[in-house]
Amino acid sequence: MELTKEEEDALDGKQGETLALAYRTLVAIGEASNADKLIPIEWAHLSGVNYNTIGDAGKEFLSSISKDARFKVKTTVNPMGFDFDSVSQYKLDDKFIENQRSIKDSYEKMGAIPSYSCIPYEIFDIPKQGTHVSFAESNAAIYANSFSGLKTNKEGAFSALASALTGKSPYSDLRDDDVRKPNLTIRMKVEPRDELTYGMLGYFAGKVAGSSVAISGVSNLDRRSCKSLCAGMGTSGACGMFTFGEEEGEKIDFDKNEMQKIHDELNTSEKGDLITLGSPQLGIEEISDLTLMLKGRSFQKRCMIFCPSAIKGQIRDLGYANEIERAGGELLFDCCTCLSPLVDNKEVDSVVTNSVKGAYYLKTSNKVDVNLKSLKRIVEEETK
Amino acid sequence: MNVKVIVRGKAQGSLLVAKNPINFLGGIDKKTGLVHDKKHDLFGKSIGNKIFAFPFGVGSSVGAYTLYSLKYNNCAPLAIICLKADLTTASGCAISNIPLVVVDKNDYDLLHENNQVTLDAIEGKIL
Numbered sequence: 451m452e453l454t455k456e457e458e459d460a461l462d463g464k465q466g467e468t469l470a471l472a473y474r475t476l477v478a479i480g481e482a483s484n485a486d487k488l489i490p491i492e493w494a495h496l497s498g499v500n501y502n503t504i505g506d507a508g509k510e511f512l513s514s515i516s517k518d519a520r521f522k523v524k525t526t527v528n529p530m531g532f533d534f535d536s537v538s539q540y541k542l543d544d545k546f547i548e549n550q551r552s553i554k555d556s557y558e559k560m561g562a563i564p565s566y567s568c569i570p571y572e573i574f575d576i577p578k579q580g581t582h583v584s585f586a587e588s589n590a591a592i593y594a595n596s597f598s599g600l601k602t603n604k605e606g607a608f609s610a611l612a613s614a615l616t617g618k619s620p621y622s623d624l625r626d627d628d629v630r631k632p633n634l635t636i637r638m639k640v641e642p643r644d645e646l647t648y649g650m651l652g653y654f655a656g657k658v659a660g661s662s663v664a665i666s667g668v669s670n671l672d673r674r675s676c677k678s679l680c681a682g683m684g685t686s687g688a689c690g691m692f693t694f695g696e697e698e699g700e701k702i703d704f705d706k707n708e709m710q711k712i713h714d715e716l717n718t719s720e721k722g723d724l725i726t727l728g729s730p731q732l733g734i735e736e737i738s739d740l741t742l743m744l745k746g747r748s749f750q751k752r753c754m755i756f757c758p759s760a761i762k763g764q765i766r767d768l769g770y771a772n773e774i775e776r777a778g779g780e781l782l783f784d785c786c787t788c789l790s791p792l793v794d795n796k797e798v799d800s801v802v803t804n805s806v807k808g809a810y811y812l813k814t815s816n817k818v819d820v821n822l823k824s825l826k827r828i829v830e831e832e833t834k
Numbered sequence: 835m836n837v838k839v840i841v842r843g844k845a846q847g848s849l850l851v852a853k854n855p856i857n858f859l860g861g862i863d864k865k866t867g868l869v870h871d872k873k874h875d876l877f878g879k880s881i882g883n884k885i886f887a888f889p890f891g892v893g894s895s896v897g898a899y900t901l902y903s904l905k906y907n908n909c910a911p912l913a914i915i916c917l918k919a920d921l922t923t924a925s926g927c928a929i930s931n932i933p934l935v936v937v938d939k940n941d942y943d944l945l946h947e948n949n950q951v952t953l954d955a956i957e958g959k960i961l
Contacts, residue, residue: 461842474841475928481840482919498896507864507899510906511929606895608925 451480451620452487460616468519468615475612480620489621491602492523492577494614495570497586498607499528499557501550502789502815509549512556521561522617526570528587529731529756529786530554536782540792560614566784567758569677571598572733584619586610588684589677589730589807595691597676601625604690623661624690630662632692633699638667640709645678646824649806650712652682654704659689664697673735674825681730681807716809719819722802725749725832727825728756729787729808734764740779741770743825747833749778754792759783777833789815804828835941837915839955840924843933845885845913849949852876852888858897858926867909882909885953887945890916891923901926913953915960917942935960 453461461473476488498504504512531550532542558564567573570585571593577583579599585591586605594600603623605613613619623629636655640647648671655663671679683689732740732755740755755774757765762783765771771781785792787808793801793816800819801812809820823831853875856862861871867882882904891897901923904910913933916923927934933955937945941960945951952961 471929471931474931475925477842478840478919478924478928478934479921481838482921482924504896504899507903508896511899511902606921606925608895608898608929609921612928 451477451485453477457488466518468515471515472612472615475608476616476618476620479609480622483620483622485620485622487621488618489582489625490617491582491584491613491619493583494521494523494525494610495527495583495585495587495590496525496557496562496607496610496614497528498611499553499566500531500789501546501553502531502791504553504607506549509552512553516556516559519560519615521614523614525560525562525614526565526567526574527557527562528568529566530784531789531791533782533784541794542791546791565758565760567760568730568786569733569758573758573760576600582619582625584610584613589681591690592680592684592692593677595624595630596680596693602690604684604688630691632662632664632697634659635664635666635696635699635701637696637701637703638665639703639705643675644824644826645674646804646806646822647709648675649678649682650709651704652679653686653712653806654708655692656683656686656689658702659687661689662691662693663689664693664695666694666696668694673733674739677730678806681805685807685810713822716806716813717820717822718813719800719821722800722821723751723798724793725751725753725802725828726756726787726793726808726812727753727804729803729805729811731756731758731786733758734761737761737765737770737774740825741773743829744773744777744779744833747777747829749833751832753779753832754782755779756782756786787812793818802828802832835937835944835960837935837937837941837955837958837960839935839958840919841927841932841934841955843913843931843955844953845933845955846952847883847885847912847950849945849947849951850876850879850881850884850886851945851947852886854888855890855892856888857893858891858900858922859894862900862904864900864903865907867904867907880909881911884911885913885915885951886911887915887942889942890918891920893922895922895925897922898926898929901930901932905930905932913955915942915945915953
C-alpha cells in the first residue's frame with residue numbers, strides 16, 4: 451500500500467499509540483484485501499457495542515483506548531444489550547449492566563453519537579450520492595450501498611473503529627465501481643410476497659453471491675421488505691450490496707423449493723413463548739403500520755418490540771406508543787433482538803419472529819427454537 | 835524467504851508450526867496462551883513467546899480480542915506467519931502490535947518447529 455507522509459508518521463506512532471493502532475489496523479486490513487491506498491470517509495457506524503458480542507476483552511480494550519482517543523468523523527453506534535430506562539423491569543444480572551455501562555461510556559467518551567441503532571440509514575440525514583462511509587453493521591452496510599447511494603465495504607468491528615479514529619478506510623472491494631457491478635443475477639420467482647419472503651431471498655442471495663449481486667423480478671418494495679432483504683443477506687454471507695434488474699453473467703432462480711429449504715433451516719418450532727419484532731430495529735413507518743394492524747386487538751403473549759431511541763419522542767407524541775402498549779406490546783429502545791440477554795433460554799423455549807436475521811441469532815446465540823412467520827400472520831395468530 | 839507484510843515489526847525466536855487453522859475465540863486460552871482445542875494438532879502447547887505459524891484463522895471476528903488479551907497477559911506470540919491473512923488475525927495482530935506476515939505454500943512447508951528464525955516484517959524477509 452502507498453501511504454502519504456502523514457499516514458506513515460501516524461503509523462510510526464508520531465501521533466500517539468492509539469492512532470498508530472488505528473493505522474496498523476487499516477493497513478493490515480488493506481494489505482489483506484489488496485488495497486493500494488487509504489481514502490477519506492465521512493461517517494463511521496460501529497458494531498461491537500453489545501457486551502454479549504465483545505465480552506470482557508472488548509470492554510477492556512475500549513476502556514483503554516478511550517483514555518486518549520477521539521473520533522475524527524461522525525460516528526454512530528449499534529444497539530446495546532438492553533434499554534437502560536427499562537432494565538430494572540428485566541431479570542438481568544448487575545455484572546452485565548455494569549459491563550454494558552462501561553462500553554457505552556467508552557464509546558461516548560471517544561465522541562460517538564449515542565444512537566444505539568442498527569438502522570442509521572433511517573434516522574440520520576444521508577450524505578450526498580457516492581459518499582464513502584464505513585458501516586460495520588451488515589444490514590446497514592447493504593442498505594447504504596443498495597438504497598442510500600453511499601459506498602462502504604461490509605466493514606468489521608475493527609476496520610470501522612479504525613475508520614472512526616482516522617477518518618479513512620482502505621480503498622478495496624466495494625469502494626471500487628468495477629467490483630460494485632454484479633456478475634450474478636438472482637431471479638425472484640416466489641409468490642405471494644411479504645417481508646419474510648424477502649428476508650429469505652436475502653438469506654439465499656448472501657449464501658450464493660460474491661461482493662455484489664443483482665436481483666430481478668422485484669419492484670416497489672416497502673420499507674419493511676427492504677430492511678428484511680438487507681438483513682437476511684447480511685446474515686448468511688459476505689455479499690455487501692445488490693442492484694435491481696437483470697445483469698449479464700450467471701443467473702439463478704429463487705423459487706419455492708429454495709425458499710422451503712431456508713424456511714426449514716431457520717424455522718424450528720410451530721409455536722413460540724414470546725414474540726420479538728425488530729431485527730433490524732423498527733423505524734417510524736413500521737411502528738405506524740404496526741399500530742394500524744393492532745387496532746382493537748391485543749397480544750396473547752409477551753411481545754418485545756425493538757426501536758431506536760431517536761424515534762421515542764415521535765411515537766409517543768403521535769400516540770403510537772400508547773396504542774402498542776395498550777395492545778400489550780413492550781417497547782424497548784437502544785437494543786435489538788440479536789444477541790439480546792433479555793431472551794433467556796432458561797425462561798423461554800421458543801420465540802416467534804418475522805426476522806430472518808433474528809431467527810438466525812436466536813438459534814445460534816440464545817439457543818432457543820424459532821417460529822418464523824410474517825408480521826401479518828403474527829398479528830392474525832398471536833393477537834385477539 | 836520473502837514474505838508479504840500485513841503488520842510491521844521485527845521478531846526473533848523459535849518457531850511453532852500448526853497444521854490446522856486456529857480459532858482464537860474457542861481454541862486458545864487467553865490467560866496462558868495454551869492451545870486448549872482437543873482436536874487441534876498443537877493441543878496442550880503454548881503459542882506464547884514463539885513465532886507462530888498457522889494456515890489461517892477461523893471463527894468469530896471477536897477472536898481478535900483474544901490476541902489482545904494474550905498480549906496483555908504476556909503470553910502472545912512474538913510474531914505470526916500465515917498462508918492467508920484472514921480479517922480476524924489481521925485485526926487482532928494490528929490492535930495488539932504483533933508482526934504478521936503471509937508466505938506462500940512452498941515456503942510454509944519449509945517452516946519447522948523449534949527452528950530459530952529472524953523475522954523482519956518491515957523489509958519483508960524471514961532469515
